[in-house]
Amino acid sequence: EAGVTQFPSHSVIEKGQTVTLRCDPISGHDNLYWYRRVMGKEIKFLLHFVKESKQDESGMPNNRFLAERTGGTYSTLKVQPAELEDSGVYFCASSRTGIEQYFGPGTRLTVT
């Protein structure tokens, strides 16, 4: 069984540009989560999808972040326009039960 995959693994963009991160969950997992770790800080929750619906988006920092999960399969997280403080590692996780979450390897985003 394939694990959670994320693309790209690294992204370097300039301030003001747009970046789209992609997450492919484990097949059959209705729950999909996005988290972020800024350098030196703890991993923080961004949002939670159940199938294609946003169950909880309380962690989204501002309206420059847009997450979608069309069709309830893969998800994208778009940052537009990117700011310096958006740099960090973005993790995606999926879960069948909503209890055990399986994490992807993360996307390291650097905004210069």
Add this chain to the structure above:
Amino acid sequence: AQSVTQLGSHVSVSEGALVLLRCNYSSSVPPYLFWYVQYPNQGLQLLLKYTTGATLVKGINGFEAEFKKSETSFHLTKPSAHMSDAAEYFCAVNKGSSNTGKLIFGQGTTLQVKP
């Protein structure tokens, strides 16, 4: 609100020595508790979890943790450290049976194992 505190951002042990990584939490509802490990250049891997029932839980790679409600703790232990245990460890909590799945993480503890 829930929170997690991991005591010690860096822990160093000798190979073969006891590993003890500390985690304390606060939660207004019965929590579910988790330990994750991140090896270099990899994602987070679930080590073990506590939901209900037996308070001593065993995980992968010889790790175990004990849920102590009275102390609001969920410390991670391993009797004998191996070089391959060097990694960053994260304690996490969610709201148990009333949860949306949102995990609250501690700051992480980097474990160094010396030969």
